[in-house]
Amino acid sequence: MKILIINPNSDPGMTATIEQAARGYAGDDFSVACLPTPGAPVFIDSYGDEMLAAPGMAELVRSHENQVDGFVVACMDDPNLDAIKEMTARPVVGIAEAAMKVASMIGHRFSIIGTSRAGVANHELLARKYHLQDALASVRYPPDSAATLEDEEQFLLAAQRAVDEDLAEVIVLGCAGLADMARRLAIRLGVPVLDGVVCGVMLAAGMVRAGIATSKAGRYKPR
Amino acid sequence: MKILIINPNSDPGMTATIEQAARGYAGDDFSVACLPTPGAPVFIDSYGDEMLAAPGMAELVRSHENQVDGFVVACMDDPNLDAIKEMTARPVVGIAEAAMKVASMIGHRFSIIGTSRAGVANHELLARKYHLQDALASVRYPPDSAATLEDEEQFLLAAQRAVDEDLAEVIVLGCAGLADMARRLAIRLGVPVLDGVVCGVMLAAGMVRAGIATSKAGRYKPR
């Protein structure tokens, strides 16, 4: 089995972080690779970025459809996910939908720790799209607006407040680039911390193994 | 005041139909024009079609931003609407959101009359996105699956069933290409029949006149 992880941005560093997280899950049991999206911005942070990433993402799917068994879209905005589910017969999993669905199974409410205040709305929107608005305790982000993806303490601080003040029982990391801090934060917070990449690979690989894929009966029927 | 209506597909006939409906509303009071989207499919019928229309739609917005006062996206799938709201400071209205919001103000429940069975899911999805799932009586489509946009009797039949069986109090036409049948169907059905183009122009022109536009505080903040 081979799973292709599409990193919707073009950043090599984030691509490496994602692939490492995925390999940590896959071990020797199945093959995973992560590719950056040609022509995409270096960071997906807006609807415009999602739009710019679309052609490259579609091209990655088309060119790999016969070489892999399933796809993961590895950005917590799940950009162009519906279009990709529609275009391929292989199972396709978005890491935001995967992380939220798993989070809803292991705790009463979860919080998403995003990267910025401006991104809160879209995380909320996706939670509603996936029917989980009532299971979303909050969306938090680093208190220091200058924090980068490396400022683990800032993300810890945001997550701690979600646990303490919003009664979040599970933390969902709000960016694929944060994958490597999941385990450390979980230990420090004392609650599960979900990295979407791992959740996405879990579900995509599971679907491949189970022989199930996107229904083509209506919403995702290619036309 | 000048409103540019973006027809997300590239069909000249549908572009003309849309412009005619818009002119019927605007009269001599303000200027409206409808442009087809360069590089887009001739009909938007899938998520893939929406993706293909994106670059051309963005180009239309960019090249007209300084020449018009507001934009309407004239396809009942509201393709790429969030991205366009984000990219321009002018007001932007999708015809699906406009028609559903107006419908919810003039009747208890509305039905959308779409073009095909496969399109039902996306209409439902948009109703949920716009918070109106509880106001949606049903999505219906022509009983004859070979019906074209010209088969007015087929759309009448679907709408009549929505009124009789689903207790729809308002009908929303599910495709911009159906704009010209709104008035005739309304007379035959005895309930309001909304064409999204008219509703979209109504709201876009109203916003321009009122001096309001998309908030740039969060979800639509350009980054």
Add this chain to the structure above:
Amino acid sequence: MKILIINPNSDPGMTATIEQAARGYAGDDFSVACLPTPGAPVFIDSYGDEMLAAPGMAELVRSHENQVDGFVVACMDDPNLDAIKEMTARPVVGIAEAAMKVASMIGHRFSIIGTSRAGVANHELLARKYHLQDALASVRYPPDSAATLEDEEQFLLAAQRAVDEDLAEVIVLGCAGLADMARRLAIRLGVPVLDGVVCGVMLAAGMVRAGIATSKAGRYKPR
């Protein structure tokens, strides 16, 4: 075209404020007038007030039905709105429903800035009635409970907190009597501030122009 705005209270000052806001929108393009409601309280602040306003509001509709093209009910409690939609064949728009529907089209979440703590519940109730409870960031009111409708700084303070703490992307003024501060607050806050009067006139005039009105098929069928 002529739009009659019914001010459900009997206060001449508020009637003038409303009419001025409406004229600012209508300009020379169509005619608007605002009338106070005979026999109504000077301020609508409770269900009892709404009840007292009902006979006068109904009388205004009856006596003007043949002289105007559409009606606006200009109180953010939308008093007796369903009854008025039922009694006339002309389009009828409540300013609360209009403002909330427009707000939901230009931002992720909106906050209503009401006049008092006791009024919060009814604003929330109306948001739910109009299916927009999930788009309501908060209802705020002046921190100083002695504030009057003229204390613009107090309303600014409440709105600023809604933007900063509740992530409101749009502000909806919670009383028709606040209409004249919309533009100034918008500039100071940096987000759209909606006055219901303008939104109500926008939609009523738009419906008249589009030839659509309340469905008489069920909920608003006169009996």
Add this chain to the structure above:
Amino acid sequence: MKILIINPNSDPGMTATIEQAARGYAGDDFSVACLPTPGAPVFIDSYGDEMLAAPGMAELVRSHENQVDGFVVACMDDPNLDAIKEMTARPVVGIAEAAMKVASMIGHRFSIIGTSRAGVANHELLARKYHLQDALASVRYPPDSAATLEDEEQFLLAAQRAVDEDLAEVIVLGCAGLADMARRLAIRLGVPVLDGVVCGVMLAAGMVRAGIATSKAGRYKPR
């Protein structure tokens, strides 16, 4: 303890039916009386009817406030209920809210059997107002549109379809004038059939006995 039941219409026959149902519940344990509303229509079938009933209903409350312990509003449209809860310190129960709340405690979903097709929307609206839209299996009405309140077989037919086709586990009678058929229908249908009058008296008398009444902290604060 004395409970005053306000029949929002002015029909003596329906007043007698309601009082009889209430007495059947109260027995010798407490006192109930039902009064018709002076100045109200003979049947409440529209928002306009509710408006016409308002002054008389308010007068009944004011003139009896010191003579009774609680009020029931006995019409399945719960007309003017919020205003009456606001105006008196005594507990006030609407029969629609009472019947729906009780129904939701004794079965998975309930259906309301109304009197006409045009009334369906308002029953649905009230179910949503009381948070019970997901517990509402359907609203049904006599298949013969000429049926009167005496045509028990027609109401049985509608209820039977609700049970068979909509999987209703409980039937709620949609008009106070149907009170006397509750027991007979329950036997014939094999499921509980709730008469709102009995449910309303049950809850009003219970509240009186428990010493609880409407909160005056916000929504129902007299102003």
Add this chain to the structure above:
Amino acid sequence: MKILIINPNSDPGMTATIEQAARGYAGDDFSVACLPTPGAPVFIDSYGDEMLAAPGMAELVRSHENQVDGFVVACMDDPNLDAIKEMTARPVVGIAEAAMKVASMIGHRFSIIGTSRAGVANHELLARKYHLQDALASVRYPPDSAATLEDEEQFLLAAQRAVDEDLAEVIVLGCAGLADMARRLAIRLGVPVLDGVVCGVMLAAGMVRAGIATSKAGRYKPR
């Protein structure tokens, strides 16, 4: 009429508190008794506790079915309520469902004052189960985590914050063992304070008197 109140735990003190509250409501009009559950834990504070209480609760129902007219389950977690509704033809009322339904009739939103932070989630879960998540202002608990059921000031403090900060218009006591403080807290807070035991007995006795009980048509059909 005789109502048996099942205290799902085995604590004699709490059993006495519950019975006293119930007697305060029943007076001389009908008979109530409360029994502790043989084999149950002394306090129900987890899903495991609910499971341990199940056999004893079922035994109480079976052994009293022919001797009583109705049952109340007197724990704010409503443990095993669906199973008990299913097993007996007598009406069965859970005190959490009863208190929440009554609360939703006398105010816009209610807060539940529970006993601990860890219990918040389950109160929220029950509110959703009973369709009242939108009517739940908050779940609060004593700020001092060492507080016992006797620390009335701690519960007052939590309730006061719910009223002041969460705009709760009604307080629901979150544990049957708090029954005796309802009246005192109501006076100090100035809003209704509901004890579930009283609400449960009110509804169970009302159902018995009205001759209604759990529908056996589907969800509660014994098999």
Add this chain to the structure above:
Amino acid sequence: MKILIINPNSDPGMTATIEQAARGYAGDDFSVACLPTPGAPVFIDSYGDEMLAAPGMAELVRSHENQVDGFVVACMDDPNLDAIKEMTARPVVGIAEAAMKVASMIGHRFSIIGTSRAGVANHELLARKYHLQDALASVRYPPDSAATLEDEEQFLLAAQRAVDEDLAEVIVLGCAGLADMARRLAIRLGVPVLDGVVCGVMLAAGMVRAGIATSKAGRYKPR
């Protein structure tokens, strides 16, 4: 890795069916076993059955906690699931929650094909508990009420109607005992057919591999 599947009933045949389905998924990669529940009924078909299964299920968890890595509860009613999540530190997955969450990722709406009309309500209740009521197209069951778990044509018929009439895009089998017909039905229906056992094992094994388990911060905190 070893996953223990708890069959909440005591039927050896169904235990074998479940284990076979699980082995088909696990292959040689990890170990799965299914055990019947000592003392449980032979079929779980009611809340009473769930209650009777509880002690045996708890005993299975306790006695295997140190020997396995995760648990699956293999009944589409997810009996006692919250209690089991609470009692063990290992991940626990219910097959109903797993199947519904996966179904919601591969299609717009899903239908559950249950075993009987009386079971519909509880499937609906679980869909709501898992936040998926809006993604549930319908619950269907064999038209012939005498159908057994072996009557594949009857389940096909029900599923076909769900696809044709309710626009279900995914079918979820409503009983663990139907596991072996998933693949055949999928081929005949042309849409994905999910067996909860496979979905449950997929998620439990995935969680074990990812090192995540139930949050103990609130709802599932052992006390």
